[in-house]
Amino acid sequence: MALEHAILVALSEQAGTGYELARRLDRSTGYFWQATHQQIYRVLRRMDDAGWVSVEHIAQSTRPDKKVYTVTGTGAAELARWLTEQAPPAELRDELAVKIRGVTHGDRGAVLAEVERHRAHHAERLAAYQAIELRDYPERHALKGTRLHQFLVLRGGIAAEQSFVTWCDEVSTALRLETL
Amino acid sequence: MALEHAILVALSEQAGTGYELARRLDRSTGYFWQATHQQIYRVLRRMDDAGWVSVEHIAQSTRPDKKVYTVTGTGAAELARWLTEQAPPAELRDELAVKIRGVTHGDRGAVLAEVERHRAHHAERLAAYQAIELRDYPERHALKGTRLHQFLVLRGGIAAEQSFVTWCDEVSTALRLETL
């Protein structure tokens, strides 16, 4: 499973708490792998039991105690091993497609509105990703190492959102024309 | 949840058995929603309990007995209701992105090979979808009703696979150049 390994990647770059990881994943691997903090806490405990990470308890006076996680040698080895494994290619899951397939059995106007809502959502994400691209990677063609790899993942997010937007447009045009 | 409703859509077009649905979904809604036969059997039972479908037992001499499912009035109403609901926009889940993010912590050659394997997989799917497009929808611009909606979902699958292929190419080029 990938969540463990997404966490290993994130912690290899910088040790941190579960709470912090939840936000970091949102902004990096998060384009392709999401997780709530509850899930992350549970997985971190499992990883600790397996010896992939070690914990440093930090008592805080004003806040609840922190647990800062660091990748161990075993964890690093596990990440390296996992990287050589084959992963299942991505499969899509989009309820919108089910709704489109079902248009004839309900209110076509509602489905059209839904297509446009999704269009707006994906366009917004696309714009956000493109803003990150411009702001954080001005030297696009000179990237190396981790920064290059982060950039490449971002590019995947951009490509995917772009294609959702284009598809939504095609669908709403076709549904409108059909009504005439 | 969408599986129930994907099944309602499929059964509205044509009554059928659980086994048959498993294959049909594969070829229609399946570009955006997959399900195994085990899951379908379980969901069909739930739908039967809820009164969304009715079952006709058909005894067969040579084969195990069939259960042919049909959508009831309640089921049709539920589908219509669901179509007016908002659905969460699609989110991506691709382990490949996690591996790309982690390249510096393992064997870069292995990850590159994996990117190319995924590229091949998506290219194959794309070709398959395009073949269906050519074979089954030669009158692309004159489509109406269910056939149009099926076509639009297929177009979404094509757009998505296309963007995966393009992305994989971008990633493998970048990873190769980085090595130099």
Add this chain to the structure above:
DNA sequence: TCTTCCATGTAAATGGTTACATGATTTG
């Protein structure tokens, strides 16, 4: 003869979401 197809399911495990709970601090 071996594989695929038809046709049904159960059981267990894993993964993920939602709801609930606590409590101080900083920001608006």
Add this chain to the structure above:
DNA sequence: CAAATCATGTAACCATTTACATGGAAGA
């Protein structure tokens, strides 16, 4: 004064995947 942020978690539930099980018929 209210809301968001930091920081942790538990519990219950739901969805999905994988493995196991059966058994005849048709086709390669």
